[in-house]
Amino acid sequence: MSIPRLRELTVDAPADREEAVVAAVYRMGVQGVEVRDASTANVPAGRVVVVAWLPPSPVASRAIRGLRRRLGADVRCTWRDVVITWEAEPAxxxxxxxxxxxxxxxxxxxxxxxxxxxxxxxxxxxxxxxxxxxxxxxxxxxxxxxxxxxxxxxxxxxxxxxxxxxxxxxxxxxxxxxxxxxxxxxxxxxxxxxxxxxxxxxxxxxxxxxxxxxxxxxxxxxxxxxxxxxxxxxxxxxxxxxxxxxxxxxxxxxxxxxxxxxxxxxxxxxxxxxxxxxxx
Ligand SMILES: C[S@@+](CC[C@H](N)C(=O)[O-])C[C@H]1O[C@@H](n2cnc3c(N)ncnc32)[C@H](O)[C@@H]1O
Known part of the structure; x- marks a missing residue:
């Protein structure tokens, strides 16, 4: 198997917008998201960080740009391409x-x-x-x-x-x-x-x-x-x-x-x- 590349989307939002951000990310077709709140290292009080992964594609890029526009100025939306190393246990x-x-x-x-x-x-x-x-x-x-x-x-x-x-x-x-x-x-x-x-x-x-x-x-x-x-x-x-x-x-x-x-x-x-x- 070749090592896959994924687009990692990170949305940094006010904590009270968590539900709206998660819903917006799910509407992009993503099923699994990771939500990091202020109990997580590097997330300040009052903020929440939602992370999701998509295959890199023009569709993903367009969806991420649309998300940025919809969520407004107090929400920071960034993405980067990451290499996923397969970690499934040899079970x-x-x-x-x-x-x-x-x-x-x-x-x-x-x-x-x-x-x-x-x-x-x-x-x-x-x-x-x-x-x-x-x-x-x-x-x-x-x-x-x-x-x-x-x-x-x-x-x-x-x-x-x-x-x-x-x-x-x-x-x-x-x-x-x-x-x-x-x-x-x-x-x-x-x-x-x-x-x-x-x-x-x-x-x-x-x-x-x-x-x-x-x-x-x-x-x-x-x-x-x-x-x-x-x-x-x-x-x-x-x-x-x-x-x-x-x-x-x-x-x-x-x-x-x-x-x-x-x-x-x-x-x-x-x-x-x-x-x-x-x-x-
Ligand atoms: C519980 S998993 C089942 C996976 C696998 N079929 C199995 O039996 O282990 C449910 C799957 O349904 C997909 N899913 C959720 N909503 C869906 C929908 N409206 N149409 C098609 N697939 C959907 C999810 O992305 C997820 O991969």
Whole structure:
């Protein structure tokens, strides 16, 4: 893997504008931000520093210039290009019955040869294989390919690309991975190449329909996207969603039923839930 360069955006703002700054940065499509307040070295009382990372691109530069204009004079907005040295631990994390997540520099002796390796350097996007929702989704995919499963799969909120790569490994003939976070898209493209997986990576939801739509999303975007996800399920196809606490499961069920889906399966793991539904 070549060493990636990223654009590091730093916004220094009055502490009472933290929420507005974080919201503005998130609107740029960034999913992860670091917020440093006055308890952090070098941040004076009454100020807050928000740091985010984007792939260097003309789009990122334009978005940063727009942010500068919108936030006003008492907010200092700077950026610089940084080199990220990959730091993923050389670990091997078994996931599901058939896979093991390995970091690029993992000694093969650490890995279980009976499992299929997923080479992921996961510290820039969500999806290192440890979170219960990712595990639930990988297990759901494995259940569907025993031995033959859905031909086409759309993975919404792909993060590192882990679910899309698993679907391709299990035999899906067409896999599309989508995310809105530029870093997730960038990480997924690298991982798709590193794993030689047949996956298309896109930043907007495709218009096509798929035999399986799988979406492990944060709760708010998940609820908001259920109609759009349902609209992409082919006749005879299925929607699998995760990313919600089990206490919130009824709200996800209600959202599914409201768009004509029939919920057929509910799984849980460590307080997190997964639902599978089919068109009614
Ligand atoms: C919980 S992570 C899941 C990552 C991976 N699929 C997994 O199972 O480990 C959620 C992902 O959804 C993405 N996301 C959030 N809102 C989204 C939206 N409205 N549309 C598409 N992706 C979104 C985030 O950028 C993040 O990568």
């Amino acid at each position: 091997a994390t078994p996931i599901g019955a058939r896979f093991v997540v390995v970091a690029p520099r993992t000694d093969p002796a650490l890995s279980d040869p009976a499992r299929l390796p997923l080479v992921l350097d996961a510290h820039l996007a969500f999806g290192d294989g440890l979170h219960p929702t990712t595990v639930l989704c990988v297990e759901a995919l494995e259940r569907r390919y025993a031995p033959v499963g859905p031909a086409s799969v759309l993975d919404v909120g792909t993060g590192t690309g882990i679910l899309a790569i698993v679907a391709a490994r299990l035999g899906a003939t067409r896999v599309v991975a989508q995310d809105i976070d530029p870093l997730a898209l960038w990480a997924t493209r690298r991982h798709v190449a590193d794993n030689a997986a047949g996956v298309d990576v896109v930043d907007t939801l495709p218009d096509a329909r798929f035999d399986l739509v799988i979406a492990n999303l944060y709760f708010a975007p998940l609820l908001a996207l259920i109609p759009a996800l349902a609209a992409r399920v082919a006749t005879g196809g299925e929607l699998v969603v995760s990313g919600f606490n089990v206490e919130a499961r009824d709200r996800v069920v209600t959202a599914c039923v409201a768009v004509g889906l029939i919920v057929r399966e509910a799984e849980e793991r460590d307080g997190w839930g997964l639902l599978a539904a089919v068109p009614g």
